[in-house]
Amino acid sequence: MxxxxxxxxxxxxxxxxxxxxxxxxxxxxxxxxxxxxxxxxxxxxxxxxxxxxxxxxxxxxxxxxxxxxxxxxxxxxxxxxxxxxxxxxxxxxxxxxxxxVDERLPLLFGCCHPALTETAQLALTLRAVCGLTTEQIARATLSTPTATGQRIVRAKRKIGAAGIPLRVPVGEERASRLDLVLTVISVMYNEAHLVAGGDAGADRDLADDAVWLADVVAHALPGEPEALGLVALVKFHRSREGARSVGGDIVLLADQDRSRWDVGLQTQAHAALRAAAAQNRPGRWQLHAAIAACHADAPDFASTDWDQIVTLYDMLLVYDQSPVVMLNRAVALAETGHASRALVEVEGLRGDLERFHLWHAVRGNLLARLGCDDEAVEALNEARKRTQNDAEQRLLRARGGTSV
Incomplete structure (x- = not known):
């Protein structure tokens, strides 16, 4: 009760x-x-x-x-x-x-000011604009609550001392800050899923708010194709929401009932991606959306064009060389029949992602594919220990074959 x-x-x-x-x-x-x-x-x-x-x-x-x-x-x-x-x-x-209703837009850009570090910008914006708690922001940014809280306090002091205005910038100034604004919205959407102590169901209010905010930015800045790219990305992801969990348990992409995917949202996502591409200024959010479109267009998991997805990840690395992108590329590479190469690439990310539970989960799955069962169980159990979400823990326990 x-x-x-x-x-x-x-x-x-x-x-x-x-x-x-x-x-x-x-x-x-x-x-x-x-x-x-x-x-x-x-x-x-x-x-x-x-x-x-x-x-x-x-x-x-x-x-x-x-x-x-x-x-x-x-x-x-x-x-x-x-x-x-x-x-x-x-x-x-x-x-x-x-x-x-649109006051969050200048507030977004005000928090994403170059006088602040990128980590401080992200933490402050998620706190002031999106209303996330320090603990939520820490999880979303792979940090600790203490470090996150200190970062927010320092950022607020710096905004006051520097007299940073809350406005939507123009020209080159806007271009340099738009990407972080879009990153904030993306993190906000991701935070709606797999919360600590929860099941696999999404926080619909937070997810819908992130989709709405992405639309606000894109409509206010129609000449920014990356804003449209983010709209496409979050709507592709949102379209799969009805199939990604059943009874509080996670349903992996390979097992999802694609008839439950929201065709209307996918249509909107495709339209946003086409509008972005028409401006002929590619960027990382458009490429993330293009990868999501490959999944949306496949009638079933077996029909997924993994070679195309790997190619898109290679293009994405020109704009975004983050460890998480490299990890996702390794997952796609394994699906093309190159699990050994993928494992080598994942091992190379140990220093950056070892405390990230999904790194252990991906590594465990690759080890299992290669017949290294004992090592796979150990990796999956390590992943389970590092997530606080109940649904992820159940999934990893089942795949690891142990309740240790």
């Missing part, structure tokens, strides 16, 4: 995800102080956690959180004469206008 506060905690989680970016952006626009806005919202979330457990979920949870955040900001401003004139502005902004 769920504890009595479980319902209020889930409601708060949904509101934080949906409203955090809007509230932070609105307060920052009024105050001109990002750090104050983010701190006011963070305090409101803590207040909601306690109050909602005691008094129940309010009729308008989003309004409650907005009011609490504004009150916190007002309390802080009353202690600072420099902001005295802004009290009236804040007091009058009691309701969010329809125009504010």
């Amino acid at each position: 769920s504890p009595p506060d479980a319902a209020s905690d889930r409601a708060l989680e949904r509101v934080v995800r949906a409203e955090t970016g809007h509230i932070v952006a609105s307060l920052t626009a009024s105050l001109g102080n990002f750090d104050l806005a983010e701190e006011a919202v963070a305090e409101a979330v803590i207040e909601a956690l306690v109050h909602w457990r005691e008094a129940g979920i309010p009729p308008n949870p989003g309004g409650w959180l907005t009011t609490a955040a504004r009150r916190n900001a007002l309390d802080r401003l009353r202690r600072d004469k420099r902001y005295r004139q802004k009290l009236e502005i804040l007091a009058d902004t009691s309701r969010r206008s329809a125009k504010e």
Whole structure:
């Protein structure tokens, strides 16, 4: 039986995800102080956690959180004469206008500023714009909660000290920051899946919010093919959601019932990918989407064009030489009949990915293909120990053949 506060905690989680970016952006626009806005919202979330457990979920949870955040900001401003004139502005902004629905876009670019390190940009954006917790961000970025929290604090201080504006840049400045904005949305989508202590079902609110945000960026920046590439990628992935889990258990791609894939979303994804390709400016998000399209177009797993996928990964490495891309390429290479070569490439990634559970899982699967059963079981059990998701643990335990 769920504890009595479980319902209020889930409601708060949904509101934080949906409203955090809007509230932070609105307060920052009024105050001109990002750090104050983010701190006011963070305090409101803590207040909601306690109050909602005691008094129940309010009729308008989003309004409650907005009011609490504004009150916190007002309390802080009353202690600072420099902001005295802004009290009236804040007091009058009691309701969010329809125009504010896209306020997350300038907030996204403001957080993704070159004055910050890339890891700090990613962590801060996931916190301020998307409402993810420090623990969620740590998992998504393969870091620790302590390091992530310190990174967020330093980033907020730097934004205040440098006077970084929250706006959508233009020209070369935008080009240099768009990729990280798209990365943030991609990580946000990935975080909707396989949460710690959960089953294989996706967090639909978070996944849908990431798809929506990708559309917002692409529609606001129609001349950016990479934004369209990300739209295609997340919609290809979202289209498979209905088949990737059954009864809380993971269904691997090879075993998925493709009749459950969402054809409408795949059609939208193909249209976005074609629109991106028409601009004749290839990039990593378009190539990721092209790989996803190969899977979407195959009528069954056996018909997958793995040679084409390996070729696309080779093209992708021109733009993205991250260890995770190399790991995924090795998986595709093994499907072309080159498991031994794939294992050599995976072993070469040990230094970068050894603490990443999927590296152990891929290595274990390759060892099993090559008949190294004992080593395969050991690798799969190591992968199981390194994931906190229940569904992944069950899958890896079954494939490893042991409950150790």
